[in-house]
Amino acid sequence: MAKEIEQKFLVTAEGWREAAVERKELRQFYLAAGEDRSMRVRVRDGQKATLTLKFGGAGRVRDEFEYELPLADALEMQAFALGAPIIKTRHMVPHGGHVWEVDEFAGALSGLVMAEVESVDMVPADQRPGWVGREVTDEAGFYNLALALNGLPEGVA
Numbered sequence: 597m598a599k600e601i602e603q604k605f606l607v608t609a610e611g612w613r614e615a616a617v618e619r620k621e622l623r624q625f626y627l628a629a630g631e632d633r634s635m636r637v638r639v640r641d642g643q644k645a646t647l648t649l650k651f652g653g654a655g656r657v658r659d660e661f662e663y664e665l666p667l668a669d670a671l672e673m674q675a676f677a678l679g680a681p682i683i684k685t686r687h688m689v690p691h692g693g694h695v696w697e698v699d700e701f702a703g704a705l706s707g708l709v710m711a712e713v714e715s716v717d718m719v720p721a722d723q724r725p726g727w728v729g730r731e732v733t734d735e736a737g738f739y740n741l742a743l744a745l746n747g748l749p750e751g752v753a
Contacts, residue, residue: 601657601716604738606752607709608729612698616687622699625677626744634741637670645670656718656733679744680704691725705743708752 624638632653639645645665652658674681683702688695694713701708711728713719732738737749 602712602714602733603656603719603731604733605711605713605724605728606730606732606738607698607711607727609727611727612687612689612691612696612711612725615689615691616698617690618688620686622684622686623681624740624744625674625681626679626741627673627676629678629741629745636740637665637673639667639670643667653736677744680747682740682744689725692719692723694719696725696728701743704747708743708748710738 621641622638623642624636626634626636628635633649633651636648636650637645638648645667647663647665647670649661650658651660680703682705684699684705685702687698687700689698689711690696694715697712699710699712701710710732711725735749736742737746742749
């Protein structure tokens with residue numbers, strides 16, 4: 597079992613674009629959801645699929661299990677998805693000794709840009725890049741499962 601330890605932020609400026617070193621096209625959907633658990637299928641660049649189980653509600657630390665999945669199976673499973681698929685481009689952006697993952701959402705979530713950073717320790721405000729804004733780590737409405745089921749949180753354009 598792995599531990600997912602991350603902080604999530606809304607992105608408020610474009611400065612990350614010039615520092616991005618890699619990008620992935622992601623399409624993901626949820627097959628099961630509970631108050632403190634989810635089962636997700638993710639297809640990366642249309643070529644590789646994974647099944648991920650997460651345990652723990654919205655917050656900085658969750659238990660995570662991830663398994664490779666045959667692409668054909670993943671594509672068939674989408675027929676059983678809960679809510680809408682999440683479509684996004686993930687950009688890898690090095691900053692301050694960490695690799696920040698900046699997600700640009702498409703489709704119904706177009707315009708939403710969020711950043712995540714995985715770190716055992718909290719990244720203090722003075723070490724965060726200038727292009728991140730409000731931290732949303734503890735706001736359940738900004739987790740992909742909630743976005744798939746409910747769309748954008750109220751007040752976010």
